Amino acid sequence: MRPRPALSAALVCVLALGVLTACSADHDADGVEYAGDYGSHAPLAVVGYPSTSTLGITQQVVWRIADGEVGELAALGDDRQDEAATRKTAENWITAFRTGAAGRVTAEFYDEGSYRQTVVLYLHDTQQIKQLHVLPVSVDRGTAYRVSMAEPDPGEATAVAPWVPKTPGELGSKSAR
Structure with a gap:
């Protein structure tokens, strides 16, 4: 048949x-x-040239900090790092930046993101600045972007690198490191 x-x-x-x-x-x-x-959430203002992936993970970081979601924020961390340190870092970021992340935020994306992209968050309502490192990691289906979360010390979590400008756009989104 x-x-x-x-x-x-x-x-x-x-x-x-x-x-x-x-x-x-x-x-x-x-x-x-x-x-x-x-x-x-309040809209995220952007300076520089993020990829769709680096912008997406940065938005999620700001949202999770604003919402106080420790587990969800820690899940955005690079899983190659120590789990306890990542969770403590998430707690530190929420404690230090939650109020500012709930308000007006500008994310400035420095350099290009194929290896690692430096992102500086300007939390306008609290006048705080937070530097992030967004990096691609290999996953089952290809590449995903995660955030380096290795700041288990509260002082380290809130420290601002000397090269980071006080306002977005001062360096033209090219890091001066």
Whole structure:
């Protein structure tokens, strides 16, 4: 008995639609979560040239700090680092920057992000400055961006490097290190 071409084509279409629907369900859920976060937080002003990935992770860092979500913030850390230090760093960042992260924030992206991108957060309402390092890491499906979170000492977490300007854009988004 030979398979009928119309039946075979229909079966292929149904299977393809099932695969695509399953893939888009994950994507849709991510989109809904992002839209909810985006709609419930102050907009992030941007200076410099972030990639979509470095901008996305930076927004999430600011949102998690503002919301006081230690576990969710720690999950954005580079998993090659010590888990306890990453969690303590997340706690430090929330304690120090939560009020400022809930208000107006400008993120300045320095240099390019293929290896590591330095991001400086300007928390306007509290006049605080926070420097981050966003880096690509290998994951099962390719590359994801994470944040270096190795500041378990509160003083280190709030320290500002001497090269960081007091206002966004002073160096033209080129680090002077």
